[in-house]
Amino acid sequence: xxxxxxxxxxxxxxxxxxxxxxxxxxxxxxxxxxxxxxxxxxxxxxxxxxxxxxxxxxxxxxxxxxxxxxxxxxxxxxxxxxxxxxxxxxxxxxxxxxxxxxxxxxxxxxxxxxxxxxxxxxxxxxxxxxxxxxxxxxxxxxxxxxxxxxxxxxxxxxxxxxxxxxxxxxxxxxxxxxxxxxxxxxxxxxxxxxxxxxxxxxxxxxxxxxxxxxxxxxxxxxxxxxxxxxxxxxxxxxxxxxxxxxxxxxxxxxxxxxxxxxxxxxxxxxxxxxxxxxxxxxxxxxxxxxxxxxxxxxxxxxxxxxxxxxxxxxxxxxxxxxxxxxxxxxxxxxxxxxxxxxxxxxxxxxxxxxxxxxxxxxxxxxxxxxxxxxxxxxxxxxxxxxxxxxxxxxxxxxxxxxxxxxxxxxxxxxxxxxxxxxxxxxxxxxxxxxxxxxxxxxxxxxxxxxxxxxxxxxxxxxxxxxxxxxxxxxxxxxxxxxxxxxxxxxxxxxxxxxxxxxxxxxxxxxxxxxxxxxxxxxx
Amino acid sequence: xxxxxxxxxxxxxxxxxxxxxxxxxxxxxxxxxxxxxxxxxxxxxxxxxxxxxxxxxxxxxxxxxxxxxxxxxxxxxxxxxxxxxxxxxxxxxxxxxxxxxxxxxxxxxxxxxxxxxxxxxxxxxxxxxxxxxxxxxxxxxxxxxxxxxxxxxxxxxxxxxxxxxxxxxxxxxxxxxxxxxxxxxxxxxxxxxxxxxxxxxxxxxxxxxxxxxxxxxxxxxxxxxxxxxxxxxxxxxxxxxxxxxxxxxxxxxxxxxxxxxxxxxxxxxxxxxxxxxxxxxxxxxxxxxxxxxxxxxxxxxxxxxxxxxxxxxxxxxxxxxxxxxxxxxxxxxxxxxx
Numbered sequence: 001x002x003x004x005x006x007x008x009x010x011x012x013x014x015x016x017x018x019x020x021x022x023x024x025x026x027x028x029x030x031x032x033x034x035x036x037x038x039x040x041x042x043x044x045x046x047x048x049x050x051x052x053x054x055x056x057x058x059x060x061x062x063x064x065x066x067x068x069x070x071x072x073x074x075x076x077x078x079x080x081x082x083x084x085x086x087x088x089x090x091x092x093x094x095x096x097x098x099x100x101x102x103x104x105x106x107x108x109x110x111x112x113x114x115x116x117x118x119x120x121x122x123x124x125x126x127x128x129x130x131x132x133x134x135x136x137x138x139x140x141x142x143x144x145x146x147x148x149x150x151x152x153x154x155x156x157x158x159x160x161x162x163x164x165x166x167x168x169x170x171x172x173x174x175x176x177x178x179x180x181x182x183x184x185x186x187x188x189x190x191x192x193x194x195x196x197x198x199x200x201x202x203x204x205x206x207x208x209x210x211x212x213x214x215x216x217x218x219x220x221x222x223x224x225x226x227x228x229x230x231x232x233x234x235x236x237x238x239x240x241x242x243x244x245x246x247x248x249x250x251x252x253x254x255x256x257x258x259x260x261x262x263x264x265x266x267x268x269x270x271x272x273x274x275x276x277x278x279x280x281x282x283x284x285x286x287x288x289x290x291x292x293x294x295x296x297x298x299x300x301x302x303x304x305x306x307x308x309x310x311x312x313x314x315x316x317x318x319x320x321x322x323x324x325x326x327x328x329x330x331x332x333x334x335x336x337x338x339x340x341x342x343x344x345x346x347x348x349x350x351x352x353x354x355x356x357x358x359x360x361x362x363x364x365x366x367x368x369x370x371x372x373x374x375x376x377x378x379x380x381x382x383x384x385x386x387x388x389x390x391x392x393x394x395x396x397x398x399x400x401x402x403x404x405x406x407x408x409x410x411x412x413x414x415x416x417x418x419x420x421x422x423x424x425x426x427x428x429x430x431x432x433x434x435x436x437x438x439x440x441x442x443x444x445x446x447x448x449x450x451x452x453x454x455x456x457x458x459x460x461x462x463x464x465x466x467x468x469x470x471x472x473x474x475x476x477x478x479x480x481x482x483x484x485x486x487x488x489x490x491x492x493x494x495x496x497x498x499x500x501x502x503x504x505x506x507x508x509x510x511x512x513x514x515x516x517x518x519x520x521x522x523x
Numbered sequence: 524x525x526x527x528x529x530x531x532x533x534x535x536x537x538x539x540x541x542x543x544x545x546x547x548x549x550x551x552x553x554x555x556x557x558x559x560x561x562x563x564x565x566x567x568x569x570x571x572x573x574x575x576x577x578x579x580x581x582x583x584x585x586x587x588x589x590x591x592x593x594x595x596x597x598x599x600x601x602x603x604x605x606x607x608x609x610x611x612x613x614x615x616x617x618x619x620x621x622x623x624x625x626x627x628x629x630x631x632x633x634x635x636x637x638x639x640x641x642x643x644x645x646x647x648x649x650x651x652x653x654x655x656x657x658x659x660x661x662x663x664x665x666x667x668x669x670x671x672x673x674x675x676x677x678x679x680x681x682x683x684x685x686x687x688x689x690x691x692x693x694x695x696x697x698x699x700x701x702x703x704x705x706x707x708x709x710x711x712x713x714x715x716x717x718x719x720x721x722x723x724x725x726x727x728x729x730x731x732x733x734x735x736x737x738x739x740x741x742x743x744x745x746x747x748x749x750x751x752x753x754x755x756x757x758x759x760x761x762x763x764x765x766x767x768x769x770x771x772x773x774x775x776x777x778x779x780x781x782x783x784x785x786x787x788x789x790x791x792x793x794x795x796x797x798x799x800x801x802x803x804x805x806x807x808x809x810x811x812x813x814x815x816x817x818x819x820x821x822x823x824x825x826x827x828x829x830x831x832x833x834x835x836x837x838x839x840x841x842x843x844x845x846x847x848x849x850x851x852x853x854x855x856x857x858x859x860x861x
Binding site: 046048052055115130214217231390 | 592729742
């Protein structure tokens with residue numbers, strides 16, 4: 001068989017795929033089979049449950065709507081501005097903001113708008129960051145850049161011919177918007193609303209740090225609290241099921257509708273776009289400036305605290321261990337995630353080359369865990385492993401392993417386009433050249449290297465920023481940097497929180513710099 | 524139960540790290556018999572009673588005392604439940620009266636053989652499983668420079684518009700104490716009282732330390748703490764403006780206890796440690812590090828302790844608390860989540 005020459009074996013990649021699926025199956029086993037508790041239906045009529053469900057839906061809807069509505073003018077402004085170094089930097093910053101560990105953003109927002117924040121005096125005496133307002137601000141900060149970039153890329157894709165037509169037909173600004181811009185980006189708008197809704201529905205760190213008590217709690221935080229505050233497993237499981245049903249079906253619905261492309265490099269702006277009027281130009285520039293200010297403000301707010309903080313050597317020493325643990329965690333999770341994704345994609349690639357209908361569900365199987373919120377997966381595994389494993393001893397390894405597992409879909413989505421390209425371009429060639437499998441693998445690797453680097457930077461950042469999985473499996477012997485920052489931020493040690501965030505931001509900045517440097521070639 | 528910190532400049536996490544490293548170093552010291560104690564983090568921080576107690580006890584027992592730090596009292600119980608048979612604890616230290624019955628019922632502890640002759644009669648202590656090591660009364664602390672006429676009852680505080688910070692009853696023993704206080708003052712009307720209190724609650728924190736440091740930063744008029752907290756400010760900071768409000772309904776008493784873990788095989792050593800905890804030597808350390816009252820008769824205290832309020836205790840039996848705790852928590856969270 002020809003294809004056996006391509007892979008080292010017919011079953012290559014299946015163990016990885018099996019592992020990814022088994023982890024989910026085990027988590028479900030934990031969710032279903034915990035015998036100490038009967039499923040408590042009465043919980044669903046508890047006013048507390050209804051209140052948190054309502055709040056979870058409310059904050060996710062508002063976060064999604066506000067992020068997308070605010071992203072539109074920003075994306076329009078960007079699309080009218082000439083290509084420049086600072087505009088490219090802005091678009092890179094958009095990537096960084098979306099993937100940045102949330103605890104950095106939270107610290108920045110607290111130093112800006114918290115009780116002793118630099119902007120708080122302007123907001124009056126009644127201002128309180130903690131609660132819905134804080135959650136919304138953080139969610140908008142994290143998701144607006146993602147929406148801006150996605151919409152901008154859609155706007156850039158309007159062909160020159162359309163613009164030419166618009167010029168010839170002397171479209172008004174409103175017509176241009178309706179016929180061209182909205183037409184190009186409306187499907188992306190709905191998708192973005194759905195995606196951001198799901199992301200915010202699953203939001204953990206933001207709500208934990210900025211929630212301010214039981215008034216502003218989401219399902220995800222309530223799961224954590226049921227397990228860690230009450231050790232009420234039946235309640236944690238009931239909540240996890242609700243979380244899974246809502247977030248999972250919302251995710252499936254959204255991903256069924258389409259795919260958001262936002263990481264592709266920005267192409268050159270259309271030359272034939274009708275020139276903006278001076279007033280429009282002014283508005284765009286103003287919006288653009290506001291965009292910069294909005295994205296930079298929380299990061300800049302860390303600086304004065306860093307400069308004026310009176311921390312001593314003891315602090316730096318206390319930082320080094322969490323930093324090393326976080327980096328180690330990032331490396332282990334990344335290696336695991338990338339190798340799993342790489343191998344798990346094997347059966348899919350084979351099916352694609354054989355034009356087998358199995359390709360579709362193999363692809364789905366690789367990425368299915370996207371629909372399972374990290375908290376649900378963690379709680380399921382926690383309940384399952386609890387009686388059999390010393391979780392204290394294995395906790396940190398489980399954090400790394402689960403992070404590796406849940407980031408497989410992200411790694412796969414980064415690797416897939418390049419792998420499929422490789423297969424379509426070089427597969428036949430390498431067969432006809434009768435290359436040995438080792439030589440083929442070497443060619444494949446060198447072709448894949450940039451995509452692997454991008455995927456690694458991505459996955460590494462996600463794993464290092466994890467709080468949800470850590471909150472379930474972590475312990476005090478292995479404090480990670482985000483958890484340390486959370487500890488500082490929640491006890492109002494903002495100097496320490498800012499310093500630790502700055503260090504973390506530095507690490508992430510390096511990674512994203514790497515990512516952006518690589519992405520123009522393969523995205 | 525928690526000790527106060529000099530400048531409040533070290534976070535819980537940092538303290539925990541220090542505590543953990545202290546504990547780790549201690550383990551490597553010798554191959555002597557090891558006694559593992561689960562406690563809450565501030566107990567073993569460098570300002571807490573842990574280090575001194577460890578030094579004194581180890582010198583006497585020729586053993587190796589190993590502390591494992593958890594977030595606070597309620598977390599210790601949760602940890603024991605989560606670990607079940609895998610629990611490594613020989614002694615659990617830092618549960619309180621509100622958790623005694625639940626812990627006992629779940630079979631997580633075993634009887635001790637400590638005699639209570641030297642204990643203060645206030646406690647009327649005779650529990651066969653739990654040994655008290657300090658006690659205090661939950662109280663709202665205020666800054667007398669800011670508030671000239673403090674609330675004189677819990678009802679007055681609930682009805683007022685003064686800003687309040689208290690702790691989450693699911694994680695923190697003061698929060699749990701607040702729940703009992705509200706229940707005993709309001710009974711069936713507690714849900715409405717919680718709602719009313721929620722109108723002027725700044726925030727509900729996970730632990731005592733977060734609440735207290737927010738209060739010290741000036742974020743609230745009242746914070747839930749202990750009647751003994753002002754003593755810390757007088758002794759360690761020479762500040763006398765912080766006072767505990769005396770409430771006419773009486774105050775819920777918290778007795779902090781220790782016990783031998785159910786599956787510990789070092790029963791004899793564990794008993795020695797419990798005896799040590801109520802010894803004159805240990806009882807002199809605890810009030811000025813954990814800032815609570817000693818359980819032993821005739822322990823000499825700094826004069827600041829004489830200025831503290833003398834609340835009328837509210838008596839709640841552990842059985843009563845255990846039977847109702849879950850319902851109360853549900854009632855609380857439903858009321859405040861609205």
